[in-house]
Amino acid sequence: MGKFYLxxxxxxxxxxxxxxxxNPATESxxxxxxxxxxxxxxxxxxxxxxxxxxxxxDEAARRNALSACADVLRSSAEELAEIYTQEQGKTLRQSxxxxxxxxWWIDEVLSLEIPxxxxxxxxxxxxxVHRKPLGVIGSIEAWNFPILLAIAKIAPALLVGxxxxxxxxxxxxxxxxxxxxxxxxxLPPGVLNIISGGDQLGAWMTSHPxxxxxxxxxxxxxxxxxxxxxxxxxxxxxxxxxxxxxxIVLEDNDPKEIAGEIFTRAFAQNGQICFAIKRLYVHENIYxxxxxxxxxxxxxxxxxxxxxxxxxxxxxxxxxxxNRVIELTEDARDHGAKILTGGKRLDRPGYFFPPTIVTxxxxxxxxxxxxxxxxxxxxxxxxxxxxxxxxxxxxxxGLGGSVWTRNxxxxxxxxARLECGSAGVNQxxxxxxxxxxxxxxxxxxxxxxxxxxxxxxxxLQVISIKK
Ligand code: NAD
Numbered sequence: 001m002g003k004f005y006l007x008x009x010x011x012x013x014x015x016x017x018x019x020x021x022x023n024p025a026t027e028s029x030x031x032x033x034x035x036x037x038x039x040x041x042x043x044x045x046x047x048x049x050x051x052x053x054x055x056x057x058d059e060a061a062r063r064n065a066l067s068a069c070a071d072v073l074r075s076s077a078e079e080l081a082e083i084y085t086q087e088q089g090k091t092l093r094q095s096x097x098x099x100x101x102x103x104w105w106i107d108e109v110l111s112l113e114i115p116x117x118x119x120x121x122x123x124x125x126x127x128x129v130h131r132k133p134l135g136v137i138g139s140i141e142a143w144n145f146p147i148l149l150a151i152a153k154i155a156p157a158l159l160v161g162x163x164x165x166x167x168x169x170x171x172x173x174x175x176x177x178x179x180x181x182x183x184x185x186x187l188p189p190g191v192l193n194i195i196s197g198g199d200q201l202g203a204w205m206t207s208h209p210x211x212x213x214x215x216x217x218x219x220x221x222x223x224x225x226x227x228x229x230x231x232x233x234x235x236x237x238x239x240x241x242x243x244x245x246x247x248i249v250l251e252d253n254d255p256k257e258i259a260g261e262i263f264t265r266a267f268a269q270n271g272q273i274c275f276a277i278k279r280l281y282v283h284e285n286i287y288x289x290x291x292x293x294x295x296x297x298x299x300x301x302x303x304x305x306x307x308x309x310x311x312x313x314x315x316x317x318x319x320x321x322x323n324r325v326i327e328l329t330e331d332a333r334d335h336g337a338k339i340l341t342g343g344k345r346l347d348r349p350g351y352f353f354p355p356t357i358v359t360x361x362x363x364x365x366x367x368x369x370x371x372x373x374x375x376x377x378x379x380x381x382x383x384x385x386x387x388x389x390x391x392x393x394x395x396x397x398g399l400g401g402s403v404w405t406r407n408x409x410x411x412x413x414x415x416a417r418l419e420c421g422s423a424g425v426n427q428x429x430x431x432x433x434x435x436x437x438x439x440x441x442x443x444x445x446x447x448x449x450x451x452x453x454x455x456x457x458x459x460l461q462v463i464s465i466k467k
Contacts, residue, residue, distance in 0.1 A: 001083065004173070006034050006196065007180035009047035010189025015040060019198070021174055024089040024315040025305035025350045031087075033173040036195040038204055041165070044193035045210045048136040048163040051190030056133050056161035063110055066158060068186045070106035073099060073151075076182055080147075082307075084175040088146065089314040089351070090269055091306035102151040108433035109155040112451060119462065126465045131458035133161030134236065135212035138205040140226070142217045143169035143317050144272040144373075146176055149217050149240075152433070152448060154192065157215075157457045165193045165211065167201055171318050206230055213237065213457070217274075220396075220442045227445075238446030238456055241439060242371045243399025244278045246392035247428060248414070249290060250385070250405040251283035258404055258426075259293035265428040267298070267355045270316050270375045274443075275400035275422065275429040279368055280379045281388050287381040291340065291359055294379065298341050298355035305350065315351040316374060322351040325374035328367045329356060332378065337361040342375070363391050371397065385414065393419040398440030400429035 005012035015036055020029035036044075055062065073080075081095035088095070117129040139153050146168050157164055168176035173196035180194030195201065202222075206214050206229035213236040216226045223239040230237045247262060249255075266277040282290045306314035316322045322345065329343055342356030356376040361368060368378045382388040392401060402424035405411040411425035421438045422429040431437060436452040438444055446456045 001031060004031065004033050004177045004196075005181065006036055006040060006044075007177065007184050007192070007194040008040060008044045009193070010184045010187070012181060012184075013040060013043075019170065021087050021171070022318070023086045024317050025086075025307070027349050027351070031174055033170070033177065033196045036167075036197040036201050041195060041201065041204050041208070044165045044195055045136055045138075045208055047190035048165050048193055049190075049210050051188055052133070052135055052161075052163045055158075055163055055188060055191050059114065059161070062159060062161065065187050065191075066106055066110055066155060069183050070103040070110075072182045072186065073103040073106070073179065076179075077103070080175050080178060083178060084147065085306040085314070087172045087174050088143065089306055089317050091311055091314055092309070094269065094306070098145065098148050102148050105148065105151050105433050106155045109159055112156075112159070112434075112454065114160055114454065115451065124467055126467065128463045128465070130461045130463055131160060131454065132461050134457065134459055135162065136210055137162045137164045137457065138208065138211040138214045139164055139166045140202045140205065140214065140216045140218065141166065141168045141176070143171040144269065144274070146172040147179065150176055153215055156448075156453050158187075158191065160454055160458050162213075162457060163191045165195060165205065167195050167197065167205060170196070170198045202226075203229065206235075207232060209233060211235065215446075216240065223442075223444065238448065239444040240274070240446075240448065241399075241442060241444040242373070242397060243274045243276075243439065243443050244369070244371045244395050244397040245275055245400040245402070245420070245428065246279045246281055246395075246418070247277040247402045247404065248382075248388055248392060249280070249282045249286070250403065250407075250411075251285045252406045253286060253404055255286050255290040255293045259290060259297060261427070262404070263294055263297040266377045267301070267313065267375055270313055270353070271377070272317060272321070272373055275431065276373075277377070277402070277428055278372060279392070280377055281382050281392065282379060284381045284383050287379075291357065291379055294357050294377070295341050298357050301355050303346070303352055303354055313355070313375070316353055317351070319351060321374060322353060325353050325372060325376055328370065328372050328374075329358070329376050332358055332361055332365055332367040335361075335365050337365065337367070337378070363394065369395065389414060389417050393417075396442045399443035400424070402426075402428045
């Protein structure tokens with residue numbers, strides 16, 4: 001596996017201190033990551049700041065370099081996936097898929113034009129709207145999809161001419177550092193700096209005077225701290241935070257037909273997806289059939305070390321998250337909920353918790369009201385459509401949501417009433433490089449992906465021309 005380095009100014013740098021990275025399938029430290037000091041952060045920001053002067057100028061060169069980054073990600077996917085599974089816990093197949101997906105993501109971003117809009121024109125004047133890069137962007141990542149979510153920021157930010165300092169989560173720093181090493185062979189020095197460290201390093205980034213914008217993927221609690229910190233020097237910010245997505249299944253569905261997709265969208269990667277289905281509302285008339293189908297699916301999952309090809313779901317990524325899942329499950333049990341299947345940590349090393357279906361539960365219990373970010377799904381019955389929309393909306397989060405029905409028109413009408421950034425009909429959120437993504441309420445601020453995401457990484461400049 002070799003040693004891991006910070007990537008600063010196009011070079012591999014060591015740090016004085018390091019920290020251990022745990023394989024969640026074994027609970028053992030399997031590698032050390034460099035712990036970036038404040039001095040090294042300053043060096044990274046300075047380097048990104050210098051690189052900005054030339055990187056912002058030549059769009060064609062940026063496109064060529066990013067395209068080469070996509071190629072190297074593809075050709076290194078197998079090697080990177082080995083590290084990825086060990087630090088994140090996802091299966092080797094999921095790790096490879098995410099790496100290929102990330103390479104494709106860069107290609108899709110490159111197919112976007114950076115538009116110049118015409119705001120107004122008459123015989124004597126014309127007002128054009130141009131998109132200009134902001135400068136150095138500080139990007140702070142979560143541990144659930146560390147590569148894809150970093151790429152979804154890096155590709156558009158670099159395309160429009162910004163330079164970056166990227167900090168992966170302390171739980172999953174290694175693949176990002178190695179990816180940075182590969183990219184440093186392609187990108188000019190300083191364009192993309194990768195630094196690993198704990199939460200304190202993130203806090204130093206958000207208050208750094210030369211970082212023009214901070215983009216965070218993380219929890220609401222961190223989002224609030226980051227927002228407060230950037231406010232002190234009026235920096236821009238994008239916050240991609242948590243979710244508590246409701247999926248609403250109307251009575252015209254056949255549970256056998258849709259249970260598979262619903263199960264996948266709730267339990268893929270152990271439910272550690274910001275827009276996973278986290279509350280499932282099912283019409284009373286099909287409730288017990290739906291629950292039976294979900295139970296069968298939950299019991300068919302092979303849970304284990306993601307490096308074993310027979311396994312379909314790996315461990316939860318970290319102990320803190322596992323403990324949260326246990327706490328919310330126990331709280332639901334104490335409040336009279338029925339744990340239909342699963343519900344207990346596996347008695348073996350590793351952060352394993354089986355897919356868990358919870359019934360006899362409703363709003364007002366923590367497992368329904370809060371984000372579990374884990375493999376425990378509360379299934380809640382409803383009778384009245386208007387009431388269930390109100391219940392879905394009565395939550396501080398507003399990331400995604402969905403309505404499942406054979407009546408598409410009615411589905412669209414109900415989906416439009418959900419208070420969330422992405423509302424699906426017969427599918428949950430479709431995370432796509434051309435489709436805007438962002439949350440309402442406490443799920444975040446700002447938008448990523450597509451042309452709307454480019455705008456979030458640019459300063460609009462009006463050029464007014466007198467003819
Ligand atoms: P977290 O908030 O604990 O950490 C996220 C990152 O912020 C880490 O790199 C961490 O080191 C850093 N950080 C922590 N404190 C900081 C501070 N004071 N200043 C600056 N940086 C700081 O979140 P997590 O546990 O890694 O991720 C899980 C959460 O992320 C869930 O709530 C999930 O829903 C959310 N998430 C959201 C999206 C989205 O796009 N909306 C995507 C993935 C995950």
